[in-house]
Amino acid sequence: MFNNKIISAQEALKKIKSNDTIVTGLGGSEAKELLTNLHSIASEVENxxxxxxxxxxxxxxxxxxxxxxxxRMDGWFYTGGMRKVHKNGNISYIPNHLHLAAVRRLDYIKPNVYIGNATPPDGHGFVSLSLGNVYEKRMIEAADLVILEINNKLPRTFGDVExxxxxxxxxIEVDYDVPEIPDAQPNEKDLKIGAYIAEYINDGDCIQLGIGGIPNAVTASLMNKKDLGVHTEMITTGxxxxxxxxxxxxxxKNFNKGKMVAAFALGTKELYDFMDNNPSIMIMDGNWVNDPYIVGQNHNQVSINTTIEIDLTGQCASESIGSRQFSGTGGQVDTAIGAQRSQNGRAFIALYSTTKIKDKDTGERVExxxxxxxxKAGAAVTxxxxxxxxxxTEYGVVNLRGTSIRDRVNKLISIAHPKFREELYKEALKTGLI
Incomplete structure (x- = not known):
C-alpha cells in the first residue's frame, strides 16, 4: 500500500491546478521539497x-x-523572509489566535491540497506527523488531496499525530535535514529578565515558554528548580x-501528569533526538492544547511571552511595528489568558526597556x-x-492585575529606562492618562 502511493516531487507538482488553495505544515512540518520547487510550475498555473x-x-x-x-501566500505567522517581500503584494497576514487558526480558516475556505511531512509508516501503517499538530490534522481531514513528504530523519512522536x-x-520519499533554530545565547539584558521571572516560578509549576534570548535566559535561570511541568504551544531546546x-x-502536574504537552516543536537536532520515540512528550491538536480553558486546567500554570511595545495602560503590541506586520499573535493570548484562569497561575510579558531605530533625518541609530x-499608529494590540x-524589563517586574490606569502608569514607568521616565510621566499628563 505504501509503495503504491509513492510518486516523485515532479509528479506531485503536476497535481496542483490554477486557483487551488494549498495548506502546508507549521515550521518544520512544511513540505520543503515541494515548496522549494513550486515555482517550477509557475508558467502552468495562476492564482x-x-x-x-x-x-x-x-x-x-x-x-x-x-x-x-x-x-500568493496567506500566513498565520510572519518570518523575516515574509517581511522582506511583503511589499511585492502577494503576501497577507491572517489575524488569529493560534488555537483557532484551523477552525476559523476552515469557516472561510477549505483547502484543495494539503502538503506536509511525516515519518515513514510503522508496521501498522501509521505515520507520525512528528513535529506538530497545530492545525495539520484538521487541514488534512478537510483537504481534497493529501501529499506528504516521508522523511526518515524526522523524530517519531506520540499524542495526536498518528x-x-x-x-x-x-x-514522496525525501531525506533532507530537519529545519533547526539555533539555540540563541542570552545577552546581559536577557539574563536579568530571566532571573527576575525565575523568582516568581516555584517548584512544581507548569510552564509555557516562547522562543528567543529571553525565554532561553528563563530556562537557564530555572536549573535549580524541581519537578516543573510543561503545557506549552511549543517545545523548545531550552x-x-x-x-x-x-x-x-x-x-x-494535576493534568497529564508526567507528560510534556505541546502543539509543536522547533529547535536543534539535539531536541529532535530527545523527542524521538519519547513517550513523555505528547504532541496534541493545537485547538485543544492552546484553548485557554484547557490551559487553565493546569494548576500553577505560568505563561512567559514577549512583546515589541507596551503602552502605559498595558496594551501589548507583540506582532506589528505600527501597521507593519512583523510576526503574529501566535499563542500569546491563548496562554496568557489560560494561565490566569489557572489556580495560582501567572502570566508574564517580557521586553527590553529600549530599542534602537534609524533616525529618518540623520540616518543614525537612536535609542x-x-x-x-x-x-505607534496602526499597531495591532495583541x-x-x-x-x-x-x-x-531589565529594570524589574510589575504586576498590573486589577490595577487602575493611574497605578499602571506609575508601575510601568518604574521599569522603563531611567532616562525616559520623566518624559513618560509628562506625556501621561499631557494625554490625560493621569
Whole structure:
C-alpha cells in the first residue's frame, strides 16, 4: 500500500491546478521539497494560494516577485523572509489566535491540497506527523488531496499525530535535514529578565515558554528548580535541557501528569533526538492544547511571552511595528489568558526597556523607549490591557492585575529606562492618562 502511493516531487507538482488553495505544515512540518520547487510550475498555473505558518524555507515561489501572478501566500505567522517581500503584494497576514487558526480558516475556505511531512509508516501503517499538530490534522481531514513528504530523519512522536497511509493520497520519499533554530545565547539584558521571572516560578509549576534570548535566559535561570511541568504551544531546546537535567519531570502536574504537552516543536537536532520515540512528550491538536480553558486546567500554570511595545495602560503590541506586520499573535493570548484562569497561575510579558531605530533625518541609530504613552499608529494590540498580568524589563517586574490606569502608569514607568521616565510621566499628563 505504501509503495503504491509513492510518486516523485515532479509528479506531485503536476497535481496542483490554477486557483487551488494549498495548506502546508507549521515550521518544520512544511513540505520543503515541494515548496522549494513550486515555482517550477509557475508558467502552468495562476492564482494559487499557499497558506503557511512560520515557514522555514524562503522559497522562490513567494520570495521572487516574478512569480506573484502564479502564487500568493496567506500566513498565520510572519518570518523575516515574509517581511522582506511583503511589499511585492502577494503576501497577507491572517489575524488569529493560534488555537483557532484551523477552525476559523476552515469557516472561510477549505483547502484543495494539503502538503506536509511525516515519518515513514510503522508496521501498522501509521505515520507520525512528528513535529506538530497545530492545525495539520484538521487541514488534512478537510483537504481534497493529501501529499506528504516521508522523511526518515524526522523524530517519531506520540499524542495526536498518528495518521494511517489510507488517509494519505500520495507520498514522496525525501531525506533532507530537519529545519533547526539555533539555540540563541542570552545577552546581559536577557539574563536579568530571566532571573527576575525565575523568582516568581516555584517548584512544581507548569510552564509555557516562547522562543528567543529571553525565554532561553528563563530556562537557564530555572536549573535549580524541581519537578516543573510543561503545557506549552511549543517545545523548545531550552525545555529539553531542563528535562535532561531532571528539572522538568511533570510529577506534580494535576493534568497529564508526567507528560510534556505541546502543539509543536522547533529547535536543534539535539531536541529532535530527545523527542524521538519519547513517550513523555505528547504532541496534541493545537485547538485543544492552546484553548485557554484547557490551559487553565493546569494548576500553577505560568505563561512567559514577549512583546515589541507596551503602552502605559498595558496594551501589548507583540506582532506589528505600527501597521507593519512583523510576526503574529501566535499563542500569546491563548496562554496568557489560560494561565490566569489557572489556580495560582501567572502570566508574564517580557521586553527590553529600549530599542534602537534609524533616525529618518540623520540616518543614525537612536535609542527609544519600548514603554510608550501610546502605541505607534496602526499597531495591532495583541494582548489587551484587560488581559495583561506581570510585565518585566531589565529594570524589574510589575504586576498590573486589577490595577487602575493611574497605578499602571506609575508601575510601568518604574521599569522603563531611567532616562525616559520623566518624559513618560509628562506625556501621561499631557494625554490625560493621569
Amino acid at each position: 494559487v494560494t499557499v497558506t503557511t505558518c512560520l515557514p522555514t524555507v524562503n522559497a522562490d515561489y513567494f520570495m521572487n516577485d516574478k512569480y506573484k501572478n502564479s502564487f 495518521l494511517h497511509v489510507n488517509d494519505i493520497d500520495y507520498m 525545555m529539553m535541557k531542563l528535562a535532561k537535567a531532571g528539572v522538568i519531570t511533570g510529577k506534580q 527609544i523607549s519600548k514603554i510608550v504613552p501610546q502605541l 494582548l489587551s490591557r484587560n488581559d495583561v498580568d506581570y510585565v518585566v
